[in-house]
Amino acid sequence: MNFIAWIIVVCEAAFWAVIIAGLTTRYLFKQKKLGLLLLALTPVIDLILIVITGIDLAGGATATQAHALAAVYIGVSISFGKSMIQWADERFLYHVVKQRPKPEKKYGMDYAKHYFAGWLRHVAAYLIGATVLAGLIFWIEAPSRTEALSGMLKIWSLVLGIDLLIAMSNFVWPKKARV
Known part of the structure; x- marks a missing residue:
């Protein structure tokens, strides 16, 4: 695994560690401001990742899938970050603090609308x-060194299209509750 791949792994681990630390500080230690500060560090992790990726490429590295995934990670983290924190917040309150009912699963049109909202976040x-x-x-201005980046754009475009088809199918064939 190359340097950038390791940085992505470290940033992903740091992202979740900061969220867990923020939620623990907020709810178990009753330090709401400090907890919010910790949760607000998640975009800093994204910034660190893109700066390191840019420096590596500017230093002459040929882009790899790991460099391309760094850009995907940043987009997903920024777009889904708030909803991921909310998801973790709800489960933390239910499983750890025991102060909230079990998060409800969505079915039918509620699920279809929820999935479509997620697809819109995917577009973002x-x-x-x-x-x-x-x-x-x-x-970088060197197509031979950035093929992996342009390849990722093609793959991600295809994935986005497939995700749209899945989102639309939920309106045609709504998800049913298990009996």
Whole structure:
């Protein structure tokens, strides 16, 4: 595994560690401001990742899938970050603090609308990540060194299209509750 791949792993681990620390500080230690501060550090992790990726490429590295995944990670983290924190918050309150009922699962049209809202967040993640990928391609100005970045744009475009089909299928064939 190359350097950037390890940085992505470290950033992902740091993202969840900061969320867990923020929720623990907020609910178990009753330090709401400190907990919020810790949760607010998640975008800093994204910034660190993109800076390290840019420095590596500017230093002459040929882009790999790991470099491309750094851009995907940033887009997903920014777009889904708040909803991921909310998801973790609800489960933390239910499983650890025992102060909230079990989070409800969605079915039918509620699920379809929820999934479609997630697809819209996916579009936002795509736009952010694609902008980062295009910016890196433009900045490096060496197509032979940035093929992995442009390849990721193609793959992600396909994934986004498939995700739209899945989102639309939920309206045609709504998810049913298990009996």
